[in-house]
Amino acid sequence: MKKSLALLNLFSVLFVIAVNYVSQMYRLNDTTIGEISRRYDNLFTPAPYAFSIWGIIFLSLLAYAIFQVKRAFFSKKESNFISQTGYWFFIANILNASWVLAFAFDYTGISVLIMLGILFSLIKIILNTNMERWDAPVEVIAFVWWPICLYSGWIAVATIANISAYLTKLGWEGAPLSEVSWTIILIGIATIINLAMTWKRNMREFALVAVWAFVAIFVRHKDNYEIVAYSALTAAIILFISSMAHAMKNKETSPGKKLKERLQNH
Numbered sequence: 570m571k572k573s574l575a576l577l578n579l580f581s582v583l584f585v586i587a588v589n590y591v592s593q594m595y596r597l598n599d600t601t602i603g604e605i606s607r608r609y610d611n612l613f614t615p616a617p618y619a620f621s622i623w624g625i626i627f628l629s630l631l632a633y634a635i636f637q638v639k640r641a642f643f644s645k646k647e648s649n650f651i652s653q654t655g656y657w658f659f660i661a662n663i664l665n666a667s668w669v670l671a672f673a674f675d676y677t678g679i680s681v682l683i684m685l686g687i688l689f690s691l692i693k694i695i696l697n698t699n700m701e702r703w704d705a706p707v708e709v710i711a712f713v714w715w716p717i718c719l720y721s722g723w724i725a726v727a728t729i730a731n732i733s734a735y736l737t738k739l740g741w742e743g744a745p746l747s748e749v750s751w752t753i754i755l756i757g758i759a760t761i762i763n764l765a766m767t768w769k770r771n772m773r774e775f776a777l778v779a780v781w782a783f784v785a786i787f788v789r790h791k792d793n794y795e796i797v798a799y800s801a802l803t804a805a806i807i808l809f810i811s812s813m814a815h816a817m818k819n820k821e822t823s824p825g826k827k828l829k830e831r832l833q834n835h
Contacts, residue, residue, distance in 0.1 A: 700718075757800075
């Protein structure tokens with residue numbers, strides 16, 4: 570079972586990377602994700618460079634999948650995380666590829682539902698593996714926990730942005746509140762969620778992805794919508810300080826210390 574799941578997960582990563590590559594290189598529906606995003610422009614959308622984080626996410630997911638194959642086929646170490654993950658990682662990646670198609674062909678409402686499905690699948694992985702809530706070996710932290718943290722952290726931000734894009738497409742202008750007010754509220758909600766993920770689930774990496782997104786929102790709006798820009802920057806600073814404080818509090822079980830001890834023992 571573990572071997573089949575590991576191979577299926579590796580296939581799903583290669584598949585979603587391939588679909589994303591094709592969508593950018595060959596312009597599905599004669600457009601790109603970026604062009605569609607600009608069509609439904611809203612204040613929660615970060616500066617374009619922020620989306621380069623997908624390169625890091627895909628590399629980490631590839632490492633995650635290869636690590637599963639290595640553990641399933643070439644190691645006798647206990648690897649319960651494979652069976653605990655089940656089909657949820659595969660489902661998340663297939664949905665991710667489906668989202669690219671739905672968004673490229675302008676099925677924005679369906680893309681929101683798909684995005685929620687991706688987020689649900691990743692939450693299931695986090696809960697099933699009890700992620701970041703036990704003293705795991707450094708390789709599990711690096712090749713299982715961190716990739717899922719990065720993936721779920723960005724999907725959480727992207728879900729809000731996707732919903733905002735859909736509302737923009739519908740022509741909703743936020744009445745009785747202004748778009749600026751709604752954007753600040755969304756930044757506040759996202760900040761609270763990320764603080765909770767840091768202190769309730771120990772997922773600092775999840776929150777650091779939001780820091781990246783909020784800084785990109787600041788960069789995009791600092792010249793035109795200062796109140797939105799500085800709200801995002803404030804949120805980024807709060808989450809960064811929170812993550813560092815959490816790291817200091819838990820330094821005895823940090824990956825850096827585990828790695829140092831392993832090197833000393835060898």
